[in-house]
Amino acid sequence: MLQTRGRKRCVWGVRTAWNTVGDGEFFCPDCGGDRNYRRRTGRRRFTVLGIPLVARGDVGPVVECAACQAHFGTEALDHPTTVRFAAMLRDAVHTVALAVLAAGGTSSRTVRVTAVRAVRAAGFDDCTEDRLTTLIDALSADAGRLPGAYEGASDPCGAALAIELHEALEPLAPHLAPAGRESILLQGARIALADGPYSPAEREVLTIVGGALLIRPEDTARLLTSARTPS
Structure with missing residues (x-):
């Protein structure tokens, strides 16, 4: 170490020279929100008096937050942004509602109203009974997509x-x-139960929903039972 006007100066060390190879938007764990990122690779060099001399190997790739400059592994990009997460959640509820309506039918207005409420609450503010039934009719025209499509x-x-x-x-x-x-x-489950007990097709659809959501079969069965039990 050298002494310079009362401050210590590093004579030698290792410095990383970073190179940006991509960018985009991600959910930053440190910021707790959506931020821009830079995907970067680096090369370590041994330095003397700040002068790079000997290569010490490559670094990365890493994801660097443009806001807080924190570095994360590239697995951080697997987490959806808040905007993407909201869209995924909205689409999931919409798909489940359509599947349950396809299984149980749309003749009951109570069922249709319950489905519309669920879809609107998920983010489709303009959802209506007519729009849902139109989608179900379109599914009906596509052989093999609806429960009981083939005897x-x-x-x-x-x-x-x-x-x-x-x-x-x-x-x-x-x-x-x-x-x-x-x-x-x-x-x-609440959509399916709006007009009475589960039909076999409704129960099968909801069992598939539970599996796709990584809910254990026994927990799916428990939840479907609790949903039909008056509170």
């Missing part, structure tokens, strides 16, 4: 409909607390 089918839920449930729910589930996953299932 005696071994997959009464409809393979395509089951796939849509998994595609909407599985990416969201790891980012939800257990109570959040259960809430989505219970919203579907």
